[in-house]
Amino acid sequence: MSNVSAFAGVDVGSLGTKTVILVDGEIAGYSILRTGINTEENGLNGLETALENAGLKREDLKYIVATGYGRISAPYANKTVTEITCHAKGAHYLHPQTRTIIDMGGQDCKAIRLDEDGNVTDFAMNDKCAAGTGRFLEVMANVFKVSLDELGPLSLQATEVLPVSSTCTVFAESETVSLLARGEKPENIIIGIHHAIANRVGGMFSRVGVESDVFFSGGVAKNIGMRKALEDALKVKIVEPERDPQLVGAIGAAVIAQNSWKRGK
Amino acid sequence: MAIKTLELIRKRLAERPEEIAKARREGQKVVGWQGYNIPEEIIYALGLIPVRIGVGGDDRLVEIGARYISTKNCVFVRETVGLFAENKDPYIQNTDFLAFDATCLQTYRTAEILEYYFNKEVIILGVPRNFYWPEAKVYFTKEVEYFTKRLEEQTGTKLDNQVLADTIALYDRIREAIVTIYQYQAATANYLSWEETYDLIHAGYYLDRREYLSLLEQVLSELREKQGQPVIEVTEDEARIFISGSVIPPGDKKLISIINEVGGRIVGDDLWSGLIPYLEVKIPENSLQGLAVGYLNRTPHGALPYLDLDTDQRIKRLKELIKTFKAQGVIYHTLRYCDPYTFKAKETKDILQKVGIPLLEIHTEYAGSDFEAIRTRVEAFVEMIRNKHYEEVAV
Numbered sequence: 001m002s003n004v005s006a007f008a009g010v011d012v013g014s015l016g017t018k019t020v021i022l023v024d025g026e027i028a029g030y031s032i033l034r035t036g037i038n039t040e041e042n043g044l045n046g047l048e049t050a051l052e053n054a055g056l057k058r059e060d061l062k063y064i065v066a067t068g069y070g071r072i073s074a075p076y077a078n079k080t081v082t083e084i085t086c087h088a089k090g091a092h093y094l095h096p097q098t099r100t101i102i103d104m105g106g107q108d109c110k111a112i113r114l115d116e117d118g119n120v121t122d123f124a125m126n127d128k129c130a131a132g133t134g135r136f137l138e139v140m141a142n143v144f145k146v147s148l149d150e151l152g153p154l155s156l157q158a159t160e161v162l163p164v165s166s167t168c169t170v171f172a173e174s175e176t177v178s179l180l181a182r183g184e185k186p187e188n189i190i191i192g193i194h195h196a197i198a199n200r201v202g203g204m205f206s207r208v209g210v211e212s213d214v215f216f217s218g219g220v221a222k223n224i225g226m227r228k229a230l231e232d233a234l235k236v237k238i239v240e241p242e243r244d245p246q247l248v249g250a251i252g253a254a255v256i257a258q259n260s261w262k263r264g265k
Numbered sequence: 266m267a268i269k270t271l272e273l274i275r276k277r278l279a280e281r282p283e284e285i286a287k288a289r290r291e292g293q294k295v296v297g298w299q300g301y302n303i304p305e306e307i308i309y310a311l312g313l314i315p316v317r318i319g320v321g322g323d324d325r326l327v328e329i330g331a332r333y334i335s336t337k338n339c340v341f342v343r344e345t346v347g348l349f350a351e352n353k354d355p356y357i358q359n360t361d362f363l364a365f366d367a368t369c370l371q372t373y374r375t376a377e378i379l380e381y382y383f384n385k386e387v388i389i390l391g392v393p394r395n396f397y398w399p400e401a402k403v404y405f406t407k408e409v410e411y412f413t414k415r416l417e418e419q420t421g422t423k424l425d426n427q428v429l430a431d432t433i434a435l436y437d438r439i440r441e442a443i444v445t446i447y448q449y450q451a452a453t454a455n456y457l458s459w460e461e462t463y464d465l466i467h468a469g470y471y472l473d474r475r476e477y478l479s480l481l482e483q484v485l486s487e488l489r490e491k492q493g494q495p496v497i498e499v500t501e502d503e504a505r506i507f508i509s510g511s512v513i514p515p516g517d518k519k520l521i522s523i524i525n526e527v528g529g530r531i532v533g534d535d536l537w538s539g540l541i542p543y544l545e546v547k548i549p550e551n552s553l554q555g556l557a558v559g560y561l562n563r564t565p566h567g568a569l570p571y572l573d574l575d576t577d578q579r580i581k582r583l584k585e586l587i588k589t590f591k592a593q594g595v596i597y598h599t600l601r602y603c604d605p606y607t608f609k610a611k612e613t614k615d616i617l618q619k620v621g622i623p624l625l626e627i628h629t630e631y632a633g634s635d636f637e638a639i640r641t642r643v644e645a646f647v648e649m650i651r652n653k654h655y656e657e658v659a660v
């Protein structure tokens with residue numbers, strides 16, 4: 001029997017599968033893989049890669065928590081928890097002063113409020129459309145023929161913010177094409193897109209409120225342009241994460257795994 | 266949960282459409298009604314068969330309805346129109362004429378559509394916009410009198426005062442039974458779930474009301490035998506949910522199923538398709554004016570504007586019911602384009618937050634495309650309530 005007590009959090013999102021291994025409360029390994037069509041396989045692959053990265057074996061794992069939209073197909077997990085609860089625990093783990101989280105993932109966007117122990121006190125999610133999500137930005141990157149990673153830095157080169165009125169993916173794509181056809185500079189349109197999303201996200205915060213410190217999690221949080229636009233829209237300073245913000249949900253899941261094992265649940 | 270009378274009710278519901286069709290063949294007339302303030306007692310006392318029409322949860326019917334009205338009208342209204350357009354529902358087929366009230370303006374305007382496209386005879390009952398004014402009593406009494414006159418014209422029968430008094434007594438007993446059954450479903454060791462209780466209310470939309478009362482009393486008798494007096498307490502691991510907001514008509518199971526699937530326990534509601542119409546109906550005298558006053562005594566429908574939050578009966582009643590059923594959180598359900606409830610969501614949330622009750626807004630329609638997104642929200646809400654409960658117990 002293994003004498004290592006390791007705990008895993010597996011966050012199977014719509015675009016990325018993130019896995020974190022915790023040993024003695026510290027991150028021992030992690031993985032970020034592109035989500036494929038087999039949800040269960042995605043989780044298992046993520047788990048194997050993260051374990052390998054941590055230099056551990058499957059039998060070292062004492063407890064696994066699955067989260068994300070793929071949590072419903074995770075027979076390998078001891079427990080499933082929603083990504084809302086996991087993001088709160090993950091952000092609290094990385095930055096205990098966090099009281100508000102903006103989570104922007106592949107297919108949804110959330111405003112989460114939490115207490116000093118990392119428990120959720122309120123939350124709101126975007127309506128059923130892709131506005132304010134990674135998928136929306138992917139479509140936009142495709143219009144500009146650049147990679148997703150380039151969108152944020154490009155927006156910082158803007159000389160003016162061109163208003164993009166639509167946040168519907170289809171309409172915004174058509175509006176962007178029209179602006180390009182009119183000869184507008186791509187970076188000015190890109191910053192306009194970021195501001196349109198940030199303003200829409202701001203609407204969610206009118207439902208739950210904002211309190212510092214504000215943490216930005218999820219894959220879209222890697223986008224520096226989005227971070228700046230959100231700081232402008234919400235009039236707050238967003239904390240600099242010490243870890244990849246895409247891992248926050250998986251970190252939270254691993255923390256819950258560790259706590260659940262300790263409580264015997 | 267083994268209440269045997271429920272099986273009998275299901276059997277009687279299956280038999281009811283044919284029973285109604287037979288009654289019509291024998292000359293009885295059927296009134297299909299929709300709304301919140303129709304005094305059904307009058308319909309029944311005139312020897313008519315009242316059927317509360319309208320179902321939900323079927324996106325196909327919504328699409329059919331959208332051929333006649335805008336896709337920006339609420340889905341319940343669109344589905345109601347779809348029901349008439351398709352004309353396959355046995356209750357719709359067996360309706361002689363319709364009665365709608367002007368509480369929710371979208372429902373009221375649906376009557377126009379049904380008249381225009383499907384040649385339905387519709388009787389409209391006017392409803393005061395503000396129940397709190399003394400003038401409301403005068404206006405609503407006159408509306409109820411006119412409503413009765415129209416029904417009398419349809420049937421060729423005059424309303425008999427003694428029959429009306431007997432009918433009011435019958436309906437009072439139905440209301441009393443429903444309110445008592447709600448106590449049992451919310452109890453700690455319950456033999457009847459909220460969902461079964463909700464179905465029980467909807468059974469009363471179709472069954473003959475005398476038989477319905479007898480069945481409710483049988484249910485109560487079984488409950489008393491199994492549970493004794495209902496004791497409502499919060500137990501560990503429970504997430505006691507109260508549902509508020511837009512109508513959840515028969516057939517619309519999406520949100521209810523999700524709450525059950527993720528381990529929440531529904532313990533109460535203030536839906537106009539649920540408990541609220543049966544509360545506080547204090548009819549001062551057995552007359553049309555008495556009925557009008559009795560209906561005005563109830564909690565006003567959310568579609569009726571009222572801006573003073575401190576004296577809003579709807580909010581007051583919501584808080585009381587949360588306390589009675591020991592609910593730990595409110596799921597506020599709004600249907601797409603059901604504007605009255607959508608507008609009231611944030612103010613309701615803020616008020617409840619002050620008394621430590623969290624509120625989750627769920628904005629949905631009958632399509633299944635948002636099922637997983639709603640499941641995530643509801644599951645997170647249940648997790649939030651449970652975590653809060655653990656903390657309170659730990660303290």
